[in-house]
Amino acid sequence: MRILNLALNDLLQIIRDWKSFLFLLIMPVIFTLVFGFAFGGFDTGDEEVDPRLPVGFVDQDQEQISPVLFALLKKSDAIRPVTFEEDTTLEELERIVAEDELAAMIIVPDGYSESLPTDQKLKLIIIQKEATSAGATVQNGVQAAVNRLTNSISAAQFSTMIQAQFNPFGSQTDQDAYFDGSLENAVASWDAPPFTLISTQTGAEEERAEQPNAFSHSSPGMMVQFAIAGLIGAAGILVIERKSGSLQRLLTTAISRTEILIGHFLAMFLMVLIQFTILIGFAAIFLDVGYFDAPLATILVTLTTALFVASMGMLIGTLAKSEEQVIMYSLIPMFILSGLGGAWVPLEFTSPTFRTVGHFTPVAWAMDGFQNIVMRGMGLESVLMPAAILLGFTAACFGLAVWRFEYE
Amino acid sequence: MSNRIAIQTNNLHKDFGEVYAVRGVNIEIQSGEIFSLLGPNGAGKTTVISMISGLLKPNQGDATILGHSITHEPLAAKAALGVVPQEIAIYEDLSARENLMFWGKMYGLRGAHLKQRVAEILETIGLADRQKGRVEKFSGGMKRRLNIGIALLHEPEVVIMDEPTVGIDPQSRRKILDSVMELNKQGMTVFYTTHYMEEAQELSDHIAIMDHGEIIASGTHAELVKIVGELDRIELNINTESDRVMETWKNTPGVEKITAENGQLHLLVNDSNLVLPQLFEKAAQVGSRITSVEIQEPNLETVFLHLTGRALRD
Numbered sequence: 001m002r003i004l005n006l007a008l009n010d011l012l013q014i015i016r017d018w019k020s021f022l023f024l025l026i027m028p029v030i031f032t033l034v035f036g037f038a039f040g041g042f043d044t045g046d047e048e049v050d051p052r053l054p055v056g057f058v059d060q061d062q063e064q065i066s067p068v069l070f071a072l073l074k075k076s077d078a079i080r081p082v083t084f085e086e087d088t089t090l091e092e093l094e095r096i097v098a099e100d101e102l103a104a105m106i107i108v109p110d111g112y113s114e115s116l117p118t119d120q121k122l123k124l125i126i127i128q129k130e131a132t133s134a135g136a137t138v139q140n141g142v143q144a145a146v147n148r149l150t151n152s153i154s155a156a157q158f159s160t161m162i163q164a165q166f167n168p169f170g171s172q173t174d175q176d177a178y179f180d181g182s183l184e185n186a187v188a189s190w191d192a193p194p195f196t197l198i199s200t201q202t203g204a205e206e207e208r209a210e211q212p213n214a215f216s217h218s219s220p221g222m223m224v225q226f227a228i229a230g231l232i233g234a235a236g237i238l239v240i241e242r243k244s245g246s247l248q249r250l251l252t253t254a255i256s257r258t259e260i261l262i263g264h265f266l267a268m269f270l271m272v273l274i275q276f277t278i279l280i281g282f283a284a285i286f287l288d289v290g291y292f293d294a295p296l297a298t299i300l301v302t303l304t305t306a307l308f309v310a311s312m313g314m315l316i317g318t319l320a321k322s323e324e325q326v327i328m329y330s331l332i333p334m335f336i337l338s339g340l341g342g343a344w345v346p347l348e349f350t351s352p353t354f355r356t357v358g359h360f361t362p363v364a365w366a367m368d369g370f371q372n373i374v375m376r377g378m379g380l381e382s383v384l385m386p387a388a389i390l391l392g393f394t395a396a397c398f399g400l401a402v403w404r405f406e407y408e
Numbered sequence: 409m410s411n412r413i414a415i416q417t418n419n420l421h422k423d424f425g426e427v428y429a430v431r432g433v434n435i436e437i438q439s440g441e442i443f444s445l446l447g448p449n450g451a452g453k454t455t456v457i458s459m460i461s462g463l464l465k466p467n468q469g470d471a472t473i474l475g476h477s478i479t480h481e482p483l484a485a486k487a488a489l490g491v492v493p494q495e496i497a498i499y500e501d502l503s504a505r506e507n508l509m510f511w512g513k514m515y516g517l518r519g520a521h522l523k524q525r526v527a528e529i530l531e532t533i534g535l536a537d538r539q540k541g542r543v544e545k546f547s548g549g550m551k552r553r554l555n556i557g558i559a560l561l562h563e564p565e566v567v568i569m570d571e572p573t574v575g576i577d578p579q580s581r582r583k584i585l586d587s588v589m590e591l592n593k594q595g596m597t598v599f600y601t602t603h604y605m606e607e608a609q610e611l612s613d614h615i616a617i618m619d620h621g622e623i624i625a626s627g628t629h630a631e632l633v634k635i636v637g638e639l640d641r642i643e644l645n646i647n648t649e650s651d652r653v654m655e656t657w658k659n660t661p662g663v664e665k666i667t668a669e670n671g672q673l674h675l676l677v678n679d680s681n682l683v684l685p686q687l688f689e690k691a692a693q694v695g696s697r698i699t700s701v702e703i704q705e706p707n708l709e710t711v712f713l714h715l716t717g718r719a720l721r722d
């Protein structure tokens with residue numbers, strides 16, 4: 001009970017200080033937005049984060065139409081075609097799909113191009129696992145590409161026919177060339193078809209919601225960075241308490257030294273937890289950051305990161321001898337840990353050496369945890385290791401703080 | 409309540425490495441009295457109090473509060489004790505009321521009883537109309553009063569006050585002294601430390617004088633003053649540097665002790681009527697003139713001067 005009273009008293013003092021709100025909430029929101037907009041483009045075209053399903057593409061036809069189909073498939077939002085040699089055996093292709101190396105195989109049968117302008121159109125052969133959501137995605141993607149292809153071919157045929165009416169072709173070669181040109185135009189016009197503008201835009205919107213956006217990096221980064229900055233106020237309370245004699249006075253009541261430490265730790269933990277909750281809610285709701293995609297994982301990383309930050313606050317509070325030192329001991333580690341730990345620039349974009357060095361900082365593990373959720377769409381299992389390591393850092397910092405406090 | 413021993417220390421020792429802050433202190437404070445520990449800066453008063461209130465472990469010796477040993481039954485001892493620290497140990501960011509509420513909870517008070525005690529204390533320390541104001545904005549005297557009020561919340565039988573009037577204006581000081589006497593009238597035992605002999609003299613039933621970590625004298629005011637016997641205390645000013653004058657006066661028959669403080673000379677003499685003429689004469693011989701003389705009744709200052717050869721205030 002005394003522990004809780006002490007913690008609440010700390011929180012009351014933190015709330016009384018307007019700087020708390022500046023450091024804990026206002027600054028991280030501003031910097032999340034600034035960094036998010038500044039690095040807005042860094043995840044586009046990045047193969048590593050391509051969320052589309054990979055599918056095999058086997059061209060047994062080897063005629064002029066199949067490259068067009070390949071190009072159309074490549075533009076798909078849902079699937080990403082990977083070319084296979086035409087002579088790969090069916091068994092081999094089936095094995096690849098069965099073992100989930102690829103979501104599906106698309107085979108363009110011999111004579112496909114020839115058959116398209118006719119009434120006896122050949123069908124594409126698709127190998128896939130039955131009744132899977134990936135299968136449905138592949139079918140939709142292929143269907144969309146084939147629709148575009150047949151529509152384009154019709155348009156090209158129609159155009160060639162009209163042209164022949166007014167201005168007959170000199171030779172079959174000329175006519176074929178004209179057809180190819182028209183087909184190319186028709187396919188190209190699918191990129192910006194005036195009449196389907198609305199539907200493609202809607203599709204693009206939805207896609208963005210599922211894909212990581214630039215805020216997915218800046219949100220956890222700035223949140224962690226400013227949680228450390230926010231320790232200035234909380235750790236300052238410990239220093240003032242020692243200097244004013246309030247600590248001595250507390251010790252004349254029935255509370256023990258250990259209980260005092262736990263009370264302050266609890267206050268810092270709650271402070272950071274409240275901060276994280278508000279910032280995560282804000283980013284998830286207004287910036288589309290996918291914290292809610294794996295709620296349990298988010299909760300685990302949030303709790304362990306908050307524990308770590310609080311333990312660091314305890315260490316600062318017990319090491320610093322003055323309020324000036326509190327500021328120094330908070331801001332210097334904040335810059336070093338945030339910089340090295342990838343809170344500013346994602347560690348994937350740095351050299352392997354930097355990445356290795358970075359992972360000696362707890363911030364890197366907090367970032368890993370959050371990014372596994374919001375950038376890589378992973379779940380609870382992916383954050384177990386970061387959470388465990390954060391707990392390790394927590395134990396180390398808290399242990400040092402206890403040692404300092406008892407030694408005083 | 410009467411005839412019980414409120415605080416007893418038994419051969420308390422404390423050193424901080426090289427510094428021997430307290431060396432063998434024995435004091436006994438009866439329930440219901442005001443007991444003052446008088447001593448100059450650095451005498452060891454706060455160290456004694458820290459040991460009695462369980463903040464410092466004695467190197468040797470023990471203390472009991474209402475019979476509870478502070479080393480063996482710290483919780484029972486602490487429960488009976490209210491401590492007003494020398495520093496102003498309050499939360500500046502909070503209001504007077506919030507401070508009292510918090511400390512009340514730390515002393516184990518709850519609910520309606522807590523609220524009632526807070527209201528009573530606010531009246532006692534005269535801060536009822538400023539209870540919502542942030543302590544940060546308070547004057548030194550107001551902070552001191554709040555500092556005292558906190559120690560009284562849990563209605564302790566024994567209150568220790570460590571120099572509660574340091575650094576405040578005479579008016580606030582008066583208020584504090586009055587409330588100490590009022591609390592004592594209500595039955596509270598008060599252990600009071602100070603380096604103002606006037607405070608010790610006015611408040612106390614018993615006084616102990618401390619210097620260099622030791623109790624050098626103790627008793628009632630009257631008993632202490634008797635130590636200096638028939639000695640008179642003379643305070644005088646001269647119109648030149650004091651060194652040469654002091655040198656010649658030292659060997660004058662009847663002069664017991666002589667010290668200089670802020671240009672003023674303090675002398676302890678056997679009979680001022682016999683000694684004074686000689687002082688004038690000897691001063692003139694070295695070219696000095698006495699500009700003012702005051703003969704005083706012996707007081708605690710005299711006692712301290714007599715026992716240590718130094719002035720109480722430095």
Ligand SMILES: Nc1ncnc2c1ncn2[C@@H]1O[C@H](COP(=O)(O)OP(=O)(O)OP(=O)(O)O)[C@@H](O)[C@H]1O
Nearest residue numbers: 424427429447448449450451452453454455456603
């Ligand atoms: N924590 C400490 N570490 C080292 N020396 C100390 C410590 N506390 C007190 N001292 C020394 O012990 C001696 C007694 O100090 P103490 O504070 O008890 O004196 P005091 O009588 O309360 O003085 P004041 O009137 O200035 O408050 C001093 O010489 C002081 O410097």
Ligand SMILES: [Mg+2]
Nearest residue numbers: 453454455494
């Ligand atoms: Mg002191």
